[in-house]
Amino acid sequence: MSNGPMSQSTSIVTRRYKHGSVVYFENDKSEYIYVLKGGRVLLTSRKVDTGEEVKEEIKPGEFFGVKSSLGKYPREETAQTIGETVLLVLPLADFERLVIQNVNVVRKMLRIFSNQLRRIGKMQREVLDQKDNVNPAEELFRIGEYYFEVGRVQQALYAYKRYMEYYPDGNYSGKAMERIRAIESGSPGGAGATRDTGGPIPTASTPAPSHDDSMDMTDFSIDDDKPASRAAEPHGPMADMDMDSSSGLSGEIDDFFGTSPAAASPAEQPKKDVPEMFYEAMSLFSQESYAESLKLYQEILATKNLKNEAERKVFEKANFEIGRSYLKLAKFNEALVAFSDMIKKFPNSENVKNALFHIGLTYETMKKPDKSVSYYTKVVAMDPKDGVNKLAAKRLATIQAQGK
Numbered sequence: 124m125s126n127g128p129m130s131q132s133t134s135i136v137t138r139r140y141k142h143g144s145v146v147y148f149e150n151d152k153s154e155y156i157y158v159l160k161g162g163r164v165l166l167t168s169r170k171v172d173t174g175e176e177v178k179e180e181i182k183p184g185e186f187f188g189v190k191s192s193l194g195k196y197p198r199e200e201t202a203q204t205i206g207e208t209v210l211l212v213l214p215l216a217d218f219e220r221l222v223i224q225n226v227n228v229v230r231k232m233l234r235i236f237s238n239q240l241r242r243i244g245k246m247q248r249e250v251l252d253q254k255d256n257v258n259p260a261e262e263l264f265r266i267g268e269y270y271f272e273v274g275r276v277q278q279a280l281y282a283y284k285r286y287m288e289y290y291p292d293g294n295y296s297g298k299a300m301e302r303i304r305a306i307e308s309g310s311p312g313g314a315g316a317t318r319d320t321g322g323p324i325p326t327a328s329t330p331a332p333s334h335d336d337s338m339d340m341t342d343f344s345i346d347d348d349k350p351a352s353r354a355a356e357p358h359g360p361m362a363d364m365d366m367d368s369s370s371g372l373s374g375e376i377d378d379f380f381g382t383s384p385a386a387a388s389p390a391e392q393p394k395k396d397v398p399e400m401f402y403e404a405m406s407l408f409s410q411e412s413y414a415e416s417l418k419l420y421q422e423i424l425a426t427k428n429l430k431n432e433a434e435r436k437v438f439e440k441a442n443f444e445i446g447r448s449y450l451k452l453a454k455f456n457e458a459l460v461a462f463s464d465m466i467k468k469f470p471n472s473e474n475v476k477n478a479l480f481h482i483g484l485t486y487e488t489m490k491k492p493d494k495s496v497s498y499y500t501k502v503v504a505m506d507p508k509d510g511v512n513k514l515a516a517k518r519l520a521t522i523q524a525q526g527k
Contacts, residue, residue, distance in 0.1 A: 136212040146202035146210065147188070153198070154215040157188050162208030168200035180205075192218070196277035260286070264295040271302060280306045288398060288433065291440060292473060397423055397434040401441055408444070413451040420445035439465075443474045443481075450485055458485050476505050480515050492522050 137160070140146070147153060149168065157164075164181040179200075181187050191198050192215050213221065267282030283299045283306075290296065395403070404419035423441040426434075446461030462478040462485070469475070483498030495518070502515035
């Protein structure tokens, strides 16, 4: 392989640093992830609430730069070497392949990240003035709100998007989408994104229905961040380090972690995963591209092997959303079948009430008020009471008023 390692997206690089070299600075943008092979690295950051300087020493075998690379936001710390230091440098794509191929790497990361997450969670609760017993959905949203308020919008955007991924029907989904749109438009302090300066956390408001569009309970779109442009790293003088091209994912990394990865399949264009397809479909739906969103939902529903709980949750949600696409395309029978199948497949889903509401809405659109009244009445009586109950009650009152 070439000795110009950073231009090689499929090679791992060994870098040797002299004492005091800076690997990267706080606020740098880069997709590279580092493993400390030998020597010492000190990470220096500041607490977001007090500005107090915090130092953390990386141990041999540990990763660093992972969270900002995966989250595609600027570095939150400065990394500097202490003494002669050797690092392995991985582009994000190689890191992802490494994780898939090497179970030892996964175990090592989980041990490191679990400790880091516990420390971060404790600090976040201190910043947010929370006790230990917290609602995870609410805490995630509050984290986004905190970063939004202090002007760290990329971190806020990451938190809001993760909230929408895991809690698309949560109490704060409306406000989270409002923040996402404001940040991505470049005007987080402008209209439609009024900052909360005190009091309880706002919940998503439910608009009063005036036509069918107001029945869309989950109209939102999320587009993943575009990969940050590759920044030249490190900032230290080139004379401070030597760079050697490694033998790739099957070489130095395997020796370092003491195990051989599973045989890699031939390189091919990676297929979009289920969450990516889901958010693209939601985005298309919000743009009234219903036929295109339907195709993506059909592709999701054809998926045989779901890899994790996040994919299973999105798959369940897609079973509901495909019915809404059918409804918008005036394919009423297909919509009824989709909503009914969703209820049969996932009888304990949090989307059951919404599916029943949309069955009533479908019948109402088909000019079959007797059937729609039956479903609206059932929804009104369901617990817990939320915006769907209120919408069903309003539709029910409208139909009853029209029948007088």
